[in-house]
Amino acid sequence: MSLTLEGKTCLVTGGSRGIGKAIAVRLAEFGADVAITYARSADAAEEVKKEIEGMGRKCKSIQADAVDLSRAEEVIAEIVDDWGKIDVIVNNAGITKDNLILRMSEEQWDDVITTNLKSVFNYSKAAAKPMMRNRGGSIINISSVVGISGNAGQSNYSASKAGIIGFTKSYAKELASRNIRANVVAPGYILTDMTGELDEKVLQGIKDETPLGRAGNPEEVADAVTFLSSDMSSYITGEVIRVDGGMAM
Amino acid sequence: MSQDVESKVKAIIVDKLGVDESEVVAEANFTNDLGADSLDTVELIMEFEKEFDLSIPDEDAENIATVGDAVTYLTGKLS
Numbered sequence: 001m002s003l004t005l006e007g008k009t010c011l012v013t014g015g016s017r018g019i020g021k022a023i024a025v026r027l028a029e030f031g032a033d034v035a036i037t038y039a040r041s042a043d044a045a046e047e048v049k050k051e052i053e054g055m056g057r058k059c060k061s062i063q064a065d066a067v068d069l070s071r072a073e074e075v076i077a078e079i080v081d082d083w084g085k086i087d088v089i090v091n092n093a094g095i096t097k098d099n100l101i102l103r104m105s106e107e108q109w110d111d112v113i114t115t116n117l118k119s120v121f122n123y124s125k126a127a128a129k130p131m132m133r134n135r136g137g138s139i140i141n142i143s144s145v146v147g148i149s150g151n152a153g154q155s156n157y158s159a160s161k162a163g164i165i166g167f168t169k170s171y172a173k174e175l176a177s178r179n180i181r182a183n184v185v186a187p188g189y190i191l192t193d194m195t196g197e198l199d200e201k202v203l204q205g206i207k208d209e210t211p212l213g214r215a216g217n218p219e220e221v222a223d224a225v226t227f228l229s230s231d232m233s234s235y236i237t238g239e240v241i242r243v244d245g246g247m248a249m
Numbered sequence: 250m251s252q253d254v255e256s257k258v259k260a261i262i263v264d265k266l267g268v269d270e271s272e273v274v275a276e277a278n279f280t281n282d283l284g285a286d287s288l289d290t291v292e293l294i295m296e297f298e299k300e301f302d303l304s305i306p307d308e309d310a311e312n313i314a315t316v317g318d319a320v321t322y323l324t325g326k327l328s
Contacts, residue, residue: 174288
């Protein structure tokens with residue numbers, strides 16, 4: 001069996017930039033039709049759409065705030081109405097608002113928890129009924145290595161990413177009898193705009209802590225997501241796959 | 250009309266839960282009497298929505314526990 005996503009329809013939240021973009025493009029390379037949502041980066045989302053359509057795959061670029069449950073239901077309904085079904089959801093949308101706990105505002109805490117964690121609930125819930133009707137599906141939630149190990153200055157982000165792991169395992173247990181799988185990909189230090197905000201000293205520290213001795217690329221995260229999207233992972237559910245160069249082992 | 254709703258509801262339950270038609274009486278509770286798990290009951294509601302082309306809000310769905318509940322609710326909605 002070779003890895004193919006032909007005939008599958010996928011949604012990647014936060015798919016206009018960074019890891020989400022790499023995932024959307026990779027899924028299309030393996031034959032899937034891919035919808036992406038974006039919050040603000042309309043131009044970047046349009047570029048991704050062009051790239052995917054250039055491969056001969058269908059693509060939708062949808063403006064949607066990931067924290068809004070009713071909007072999530074609309075997005076899923078649009079995909080099911082137009083493409084007939086939804087096979088794969090990749091919950092990737094996420095933000096950071098780093099601060100020491102002593103200095104962290106309530107707003108910084110709430111924004112990160114809501115955007116990163118509630119959004120996963122929103123899209124996973126909205127997809128459950130269509131996936132039940134379709135007798136199967138795969139949910140892939142993007143966590144982070146700091147959701148496993150914690151990180152000074154990222155208590156809000158770490159909590160949201162650890163929350164994703166607990167949510168995913170519960171979802172996997174609830175829906176396993178309907179052949180709906182749910183797994184987590186936990187990236188380590190990946191070169192994106194988000195990690196580009198870190199200063200040189202912090203980055204060197206991260207590299208020193210990574211057994212493979214280098215940062216990862218968004219495409220290396222996308223490869224793990226592609227595997228979990230495909231039928232090659234048909235007996236895997238409730239799993240956390242770290243893509244972190246060995247950082248958290 | 251009610252007769253029609255009742256027979257359609259019963260047919261869906263027989264099909265979904267794989268139970269004998271004789272068991273699908275008005276008092277039969279989906280979970281306790283007909284062996285439905287919690288996801289089965291969600292799927293039954295989804296089937297009712299599809300068959301009768303209507304939307305059943307979660308707060309209403311929670312009160313539909315027996316065959317009779319379903320028939321009464323759907324008959325009310327359709328009249």
